[in-house]
Amino acid sequence: MKRVSAIGVATALLIGAAPAVTQTASADSAVVLPTIPAHSALRTLLSASAARHPAGKAERRAAVGRGDITGDGVGDLVTVQSGSNRIDVHAGVLGGSRAFTTSTAVGTTGADRTWIGQGDLTGDGNRDLATLSTDGTMRISVHSGTYNGTSTFNPEFTWATGWGAGSLFTLVDFVGKDPNNPTELDGLADILFRYSGDNSYYLYINEGLNANGVPQLANAGALLNSMQAVTSVSIADVTNDGFPDLYMTFTDGSARLLDIFAEQDSSGAWHEKWYVLQATGATSADVHTLVDVTGDGQPDLVTRVKATGELHCTAHAPVWNPGAPSTLFDPAREQLLSSGWNGYRLVA
Ligand SMILES: [Ca+2]
Numbered sequence: 011m012k013r014v015s016a017i018g019v020a021t022a023l024l025i026g027a028a029p030a031v032t033q034t035a036s037a038d039s040a041v042v043l044p045t046i047p048a049h050s051a052l053r054t055l056l057s058a059s060a061a062r063h064p065a066g067k068a069e070r071r072a073a074v075g076r077g078d079i080t081g082d083g084v085g086d087l088v089t090v091q092s093g094s095n096r097i098d099v100h101a102g103v104l105g106g107s108r109a110f111t112t113s114t115a116v117g118t119t120g121a122d123r124t125w126i127g128q129g130d131l132t133g134d135g136n137r138d139l140a141t142l143s144t145d146g147t148m149r150i151s152v153h154s155g156t157y158n159g160t161s162t163f164n165p166e167f168t169w170a171t172g173w174g175a176g177s178l179f180t181l182v183d184f185v186g187k188d189p190n191n192p193t194e195l196d197g198l199a200d201i202l203f204r205y206s207g208d209n210s211y212y213l214y215i216n217e218g219l220n221a222n223g224v225p226q227l228a229n230a231g232a233l234l235n236s237m238q239a240v241t242s243v244s245i246a247d248v249t250n251d252g253f254p255d256l257y258m259t260f261t262d263g264s265a266r267l268l269d270i271f272a273e274q275d276s277s278g279a280w281h282e283k284w285y286v287l288q289a290t291g292a293t294s295a296d297v298h299t300l301v302d303v304t305g306d307g308q309p310d311l312v313t314r315v316k317a318t319g320e321l322h323c324t325a326h327a328p329v330w331n332p333g334a335p336s337t338l339f340d341p342a343r344e345q346l347l348s349s350g351w352n353g354y355r356l357v358a
């Protein structure tokens with residue numbers, strides 16, 4: 011694993027030359043699906059997990075908690091308003107229609123910000139904010155520990171530069187920092203992103219804070235190749251196996267799920283599998299995020315349709331059925347949460 015200082019990210023990206031990408035179209039797909047490179051962090055993860063947990067995935071331990079911003083343990087949304095660039099937190103409320111209807115301004119960000127993300131970068135259980143500027147600068151605002159309007163987040167600071175070639179950023183506790191036991195999540199949000207230089211999806215592992223309180227990153231390399239047809243990524247454990255799954259939408263309008271620990275062969279090795287959750291229409295929404303709205307502990311699908319300003323929720327099925335993947339987020343269960351969301355240029 012290549013260790014990088016936060017400021018060395020851009021250099022690391024350039025040095026970390028990706029393997030040659032072989033384009034292969036899956037037989038059941040009109041789009042190129044991402045593939046896991048042969049000698050990648052994920053392959054290592056799969057084999058390490060098989061060695062450590064030969065009896066199966068039920069032994070893997072889930073995240074200690076995904077954290078939130080308001081402090082009640084229920085996931086929240088963050089937006090940046092068009093024009094004013096005000097940052098609002100929309101409080102999650104379990105049980106349905108009142109979710110995200112109460113908002114609180116927590117600050118203002120720059121007009122040059124093209125992405126905002128939320129995740130616990132410091133490991134205290136409170137989600138922090140990260141933003142990306144058009145010049146490739148990533149800044150973070152650490153949660154103060156108290157949810158209190160504009161004092162909720164400490165002043166932002168520059169975390170790293172050189173991220174301009176990245177897209178589809180996701181902040182999520184994807185692996186634990188202990189290389190001997192990566193499937194035990196550590197509560198530290200890692201960062202995943204597509205690099206335009208090779209269309210691969212990279213994982214930078216959060217190794218915790220340095221003496222100055224700045225999260226340190228280690229480049230774990232490319233998780234996936236051939237990400238060019240992907241239009242959004244949201245990561246959460248929706249198959250209930252204790253390890254995050256990757257929900258993606260594609261240029262053909264499909265929504266698909268990559269379950270990393272889908273099947274175990276007779277030698278104990280794990281294999282990933284793609285599932286089609288929705289064949290068409292998924293890209294009518296421009297924001298897709300996985301957060302528990304109903305309160306059953308399973309992530310629901312929350313989407314924003316910018317054209318109508320509507321925020322929708324599709325409740326997670328009671329049980330993940332790999333034989334009927336389209337039932338996971340059955341469009342028949344889709345509900346309107348609220349309107350007026352077209353005024354936000356960024357949603358996370
Ligand atoms: Ca909350």
Ligand SMILES: [Ca+2]
Pocket residue numbers: 129130131132133134135136137138152153
């Ligand atoms: Ca935090």
Ligand SMILES: [Ca+2]
Pocket residue numbers: 182183184185186187195196197198199200216
């Ligand atoms: Ca982590």
